[in-house]
Structure formats: C-alpha cells, structure tokens
Amino acid sequence: MSALQTPERELPAALADSRGQGGRKVRNTIATVVMVLAFVIAVIPLVWILWTVIEKGASLLVDSTWWLNSQRGITPRIVGGGAYHAIVGTLLQALATAVIAVPLGIMSAILLVEYGASRIARVVSFTVDILSGLPSIVAALFIYAFWVTTLGFSRSGFAVSLSLVLLMVPVVVRSTEEMLKLVPNELREASYALGVPKWKTIVMIVLPTAFSGILTGVLLGLARIMGETAPLLILVGYSQSINMDLFSGNMAALPLMINNDRQQALEPAVERVWAAALTLVLIVLVLNIAGRAIARFSSLRK
Amino acid sequence: MSSITGPSGDRGRRRLGDTLFGGGAGLAGVLVIAIVVFTGVFLAISAVPSVLDDKVNFLTSTEWQATPGDLRFGILQILWTTVSISVIAMIIAVPLGVGNALFLTQYAPKWLARPAASVIDLLAAIPSIVFGLWGIQIFAPHLTGLQTFLNDALGWFPLFSGPVSTGTVFIAGIVLAVMVLPIITAMSREVFAQTPAANKEGALALGATRWEMIRTAVLPFGRAGVISAAMLGLGRALGETIAITIIVSSVAPGAGFFTSWLQGGETFASKIANNAAEFNNPESTGAYIAAGLVLFILTFVVNALARIVINRRKAFA
Numbered sequence: 001m002s003a004l005q006t007p008e009r010e011l012p013a014a015l016a017d018s019r020g021q022g023g024r025k026v027r028n029t030i031a032t033v034v035m036v037l038a039f040v041i042a043v044i045p046l047v048w049i050l051w052t053v054i055e056k057g058a059s060l061l062v063d064s065t066w067w068l069n070s071q072r073g074i075t076p077r078i079v080g081g082g083a084y085h086a087i088v089g090t091l092l093q094a095l096a097t098a099v100i101a102v103p104l105g106i107m108s109a110i111l112l113v114e115y116g117a118s119r120i121a122r123v124v125s126f127t128v129d130i131l132s133g134l135p136s137i138v139a140a141l142f143i144y145a146f147w148v149t150t151l152g153f154s155r156s157g158f159a160v161s162l163s164l165v166l167l168m169v170p171v172v173v174r175s176t177e178e179m180l181k182l183v184p185n186e187l188r189e190a191s192y193a194l195g196v197p198k199w200k201t202i203v204m205i206v207l208p209t210a211f212s213g214i215l216t217g218v219l220l221g222l223a224r225i226m227g228e229t230a231p232l233l234i235l236v237g238y239s240q241s242i243n244m245d246l247f248s249g250n251m252a253a254l255p256l257m258i259n260n261d262r263q264q265a266l267e268p269a270v271e272r273v274w275a276a277a278l279t280l281v282l283i284v285l286v287l288n289i290a291g292r293a294i295a296r297f298s299s300l301r302k
Numbered sequence: 303m304s305s306i307t308g309p310s311g312d313r314g315r316r317r318l319g320d321t322l323f324g325g326g327a328g329l330a331g332v333l334v335i336a337i338v339v340f341t342g343v344f345l346a347i348s349a350v351p352s353v354l355d356d357k358v359n360f361l362t363s364t365e366w367q368a369t370p371g372d373l374r375f376g377i378l379q380i381l382w383t384t385v386s387i388s389v390i391a392m393i394i395a396v397p398l399g400v401g402n403a404l405f406l407t408q409y410a411p412k413w414l415a416r417p418a419a420s421v422i423d424l425l426a427a428i429p430s431i432v433f434g435l436w437g438i439q440i441f442a443p444h445l446t447g448l449q450t451f452l453n454d455a456l457g458w459f460p461l462f463s464g465p466v467s468t469g470t471v472f473i474a475g476i477v478l479a480v481m482v483l484p485i486i487t488a489m490s491r492e493v494f495a496q497t498p499a500a501n502k503e504g505a506l507a508l509g510a511t512r513w514e515m516i517r518t519a520v521l522p523f524g525r526a527g528v529i530s531a532a533m534l535g536l537g538r539a540l541g542e543t544i545a546i547t548i549i550v551s552s553v554a555p556g557a558g559f560f561t562s563w564l565q566g567g568e569t570f571a572s573k574i575a576n577n578a579a580e581f582n583n584p585e586s587t588g589a590y591i592a593a594g595l596v597l598f599i600l601t602f603v604v605n606a607l608a609r610i611v612i613n614r615r616k617a618f619a
Binding site: 024025027028030031032034035036037038039041042043045046048049050052053103104107108110111112114115118120121123124126127128129130131132133134135136137138139141142144145146149150166169173197198199200202203223226227228229230233234255258259262273274277280281284285288289292 | 330428540
C-alpha cells in the first residue's frame with residue numbers, strides 16, 4: 001500500500017517545516033513525555049481499582065465463613081454469611097457454558113483452519129467477528145426471546161449459560177484458530193504419508209500439538225463470561241440460598257450478589273458487596289493470567 | 303495448509319471417519335452462523351408486534367412508556383445518551399490508546415514492553431460490574447468539582463447545562479474510556495509493531511527524530527488499524543451494560559428531551575437492564591427487545607465496518 005511511498009513524499013516536508021527552528025528536538029521530547037504519560041494514565045485506574053477492592057473487601061475474605069456459607073437468612077443489617085452460594089452459582093454456570101462452547105468453538109476453528117478453503121469458512125469467520133463484538137445484553141435478550149418466550153422454559157441458570165455460550169465461542173475459536181495455524185504443515189504431511197486419514201491426523205496430531213492454545217482460549221473465555229452481569233439480570237433471579245440446580249429456581253452468582261446489594265447503605269452489606277467484588281476479580285484475574293502464561297510458554301510459539 | 307488433502311481412502315472414496323468429522327466441523331460452523339442469524343430473527347419476532355402497536359414514532363419519539371395496552375415508546379432519547387457516552391469514551395480512549403500503543407511498540411525498552419502490555423491487558427480482565435461500582439462510589443466524587451466547573455463555565459451550551467447530578471453521562475463516558483482502552487491499545491499495538499523496519503530506519507537515516515519517524519512511517523502505516531481499533535472499541539462502548547447502569551442515574555419518566563452530559567440518562571443497554579423486572583408480558587418485553595434489536599443492528603454495523611477496514615488493509619499489505 002502507500003506505506004512505502006509515504007515517507008518519501010512526506011518526510012522532506014516534515015523536516016522542512018521545522019528546519020532551522022530548533023523546535024524539532026523540543027517536539028520530540030514533548031512527544032516522548034506524552035507517550036510515557038499515556039501509559040501512566042492507563043495504569044492509574046488499574047491500580048486504583050485493584051487497591052479499592054482489596055482495601056474494602058479483603059477483611060471478609062480471610063475468614064473461612066466467607067467461602068463456606070451462603071447469605072441465607074442474612075439481612076443488610078446483620079454481619080456475616082458468605083459467598084458460597086454465589087461462587088458455586090458462578091462456577092456451575094461457567095461449567096455448563098464451557099461444556100457447550102468449547103466443543104463448538106474448537107470444531108469451528110478446525111473448520112476455519114483445516115477446511116479453510118470452503119466458502120462456509122469465510123462466512124463463519126465473519127460471523128465469529130460479529131459474535132465477538134456482540135453486547136452481552138443482546139445475547140441475553142436473544143436467549144430470552146428464544147428460550148423463555150418461544151420455547152416456554154422458565155428463567156434459570158441454564159438460560160444464563162446459553163447466553164454466555166454466545167460470548168465464549170468467539171474467544172475459543174480465535175485462540176484455537178491462531179494456534180492451529182502455527183502447527184507446522186510437515187506434521188500433517190508426515191501423518192498423511194503414513195496413510196493416516198485426515199480426521200485422525202487432526203484429532204491425534206494437530207489438536208494435541210495445539211493444546212496449549214486451546215487451553216488459553218478456554219481460560220480466557222471463562223474469564224470473560226464469569227464477569228458478565230447483564231445476562232444474569234435478565235435470565236435468572238437472585239437467591240440468597242444455595243441452589244445447585246441449573247434448570248430451575250433462582251440462582252446466585254457473584255455479579256448478581258454484587259448487584260443485589262450495591263445500593264445498600266448499611267455497613268455489613270457494603271462490606272459484603274466489596275468482598276464479593278474482590279472474590280470475582282480474583283477468580284477472573286487468575287484465569288486470565290493463567291491463560292496468558294500458558295500462551296507465552298507454549299512450545300509452538302518460540 | 304488447507305491445500306493439503308489427506309489420503310482419500312481405499313477405493314478413492316472418502317472414509318466414514320472423514321465424512322463424519324468434516325461434517326461435524328461444518329455443522330459447528332453452520333451452528334455459529336445460525337446463532338447470529340437467529341439472534342436477529344428472534345429479536346425481530348418479539349419486537350415487531352410491540353413496535354406495530356406503538357402509538358408514537360419508534361425512531362423519533364423521546365417518550366418511553368411500555369405499559370401494556372398503551373405503548374408509547376421511542377428511542378431518540380436513549381440513542382442520544384448512548385451516542386453521547388460512546389463519543390466521550392472515544393474522545394478519551396482513542397488518543398490514549400494510540401499513545402499507549404506507540405509507547406509499547408516504539409518507546410518502551412524490550413524488557414519493559416511485554417510486562418507493560420500485559421498490564422494494559424489486565425484492565426480488560428476487570429469485570430464491568432466492578433468498574434461500575436468503583437466508578438460511582440470512588441471515582442465520581444472526585445469529579446464533582448470538574449463537573450461544577452464545566453457547568454459554571456459552559457452552562458449556556460446545551461451539552462453542559464445543569465443541574466449537575468452525581469451519576470452523569472460525563473462520568474460514565476470517562477469510565478467507559480478506561481474499559482475500551484485495552485481493546486484499542488491491543489489492536490493499534492499489533493499494527494504499529496508490523497511497520498516495516500525499512501520504513502522506520504529510512505526515516506531515521508534521513509535524520510528524523512523518533513517522533514518524526516513515528517509521524518512519517520509508523521502512523522501512516524497503522525492508520526487503517528487504528529480506525530478499525532477505534533470502531534471495535536466503539537462497538538464495545540455502545541453495548542456496555544452494567545457499568546453504565548450502575549453509574550448513570552436514570553431520569554424520571556416524563557422529562558422532556560434532555561441533552562446535557564452533566565445529567566443522568568439511559569442507554570439502550572441500561573434501559574433494558576433497569577427494566578428487566580418488567581418482562582412479565584409480551585407487549586412490554588417487546589418494547590425493550592425492540593431497543594435491543596436497534597442496539598444489535600448498531601453494533602453489527604460498527605463491527606462489520608471495523609473488520610472490513612482491517613481486512614482490506616491486510617489484502618493490500
């Protein structure tokens with residue numbers, strides 16, 4: 001593109017308009033300062049937010065009650081109770097989502113890379129791009145219109161999982177796809193040369209080689225969906241008690257627990273809100289960092 | 303690699319395993335396409351009856367009343383608020399994101415570049431409800447002075463008219479800027495890093511300072527990438543729900559059209575989230591789903607444009 005010609009055309013002009021003014025060095029220094037400042041400005045909110053949740057939420061987390069009890073029978077006035085019901089809810093919904101989204105995402109990625117020439121692959125690739133920009137509230141409304149209104153099921157944890165599938169699939173697809181592309185063609189050719197069918201080559205050779213990329217996608221996808229709140233607001237009610245049943249009844253999740261008490265002014269409730277926020281941040285950050293670490297130390301990406 | 307085909311079985315026929323597996327991959331692809339198509343279709347099916355029953359113009363009315371039997375709802379006010387918040391977020395996040403991407407690719411020493419990039423990426427890992435909580439309880443009080451000042455100095459201008467409330471469009475826009483920053487930074491960083499070394503070295507060899515090299519070699523090369531990064535960020539900003547729901551205070555129904563950035567309001571997403579409890583009859587639900595459908599179309603267009611821009615660039619490069 002024009003990138004190659006641009007410097008030839010513009011550089012002399014750029015140099016000319018500042019020649020002899022002595023301002024070039026000054027301008028360069030100003031630019032450097034601005035860039036460093038941009039980075040500092042970006043780091044401030046991260047540190048500030050992390051500091052806030054730790055400062056306000058850490059005191060409850062060190063107590064085992066927090067991890068082992070629910071909020072059953074607890075009112076905003078009472079100190080105590082834990083987030084067990086919400087943690088379990090978040091994990092169960094994430095698990096149900098992963099069970100659907102991971103196979104779907106991996107198979108779609110295989111279609112994109114191993115069967116990439118087909119026309120359907122190009123449409124799928126575009127669709128995945130659209131999905132990755134889909135607002136979570138729209139995903140939730142779709143499942144509401146489809147699952148609740150049209151099929152007549154009631155709101156439940158599983159309905160939430162269905163809407164989260166829409167948000168998790170693009171993450172898994174893109175990460176898996178990227179890794180499958182890095183698998184050397186020689187491996188495939190060697191396998192074919194031994195008479196191994198294509199499907200077996202993919203399952204036995206390509207996928208294991210790309211395993212770390214797939215795992216990264218799954219972890220990052222989980223991190224993405226566990227922090228989502230909008231689908232929970234629309235597709236399930238909050239419950240203060242433990243509910244292990246994905247298919248019926250109200251069900252807690254950490255974002256819902258935060259949302260439920262966020263307007264409370266009473267000290268015990270406020271403390272629990274921040275503690276739940278810290279718990280959620282911890283879970284999501286750990287998944288995120290684990291995912292990125294695996295990607296970095298994978299054998300394919302040297 | 304797609305050009306390589308596996309051994310084709312005994313008598314030139316496809317093996318059963320290949321047929322099944324290829325079919326499975328195709329099925330997954332079809333399912334992914336179907337999900338997006340069905341999203342549009344099901345939203346439309348639920349929304350159309352309510353929009354047809356709407357007693358005011360859906361696109362140009364500022365009213366929002368989703369009472370069954372007396373539906374009077376239009377999207378103009380929520381469209382205004384949605385666009386306002388997104389514009390504020392973009393005004394802050396695009397220059398900041400580009401600055402960060404330049405810092406990470408052109409300025410930071412090697413040992414710093416990677417960890418620094420991870421730090422920016424971590425911003426994306428913070429759940430939006432935590433952004434919302436922090437935004438209204440911790441961050442907003444710090445901006446009271448600035449907001450009052452804006453109102454005092456520029457109050458004659460409709461965007462900054464009073465009375466100033468606590469949870470405003472302005473604050474939500476700033477918090478949203480932080481939320482979309484990682485998206486814009488990551489994508490700009492990717493294209494800046496691809497600038498051909500020859501272009502950069504050529505500029506430096508001609509005596510350009512580092513900033514002149516960036517201006518003449520890196521930025522022109524990365525322009526398409528920055529545009530699509532900004533649009534992806536915009537897509538994210540338009541659809542953000544819970545952070546905005548928490549930060550922006552909703553305005554009492556019946557208020558006339560309001561334009562100020564220093565007041566509350568509702569976006570498409572926060573309107574739906576605020577009223578999820580009203581989803582008890584098809585008519586009201588349809589009204590909110592109609593808002594969701596407009597949001598779907600908006601983000602679809604923005605995301606599709608972003609991808610077209612970046613893919614065209616790839617085709618040329």
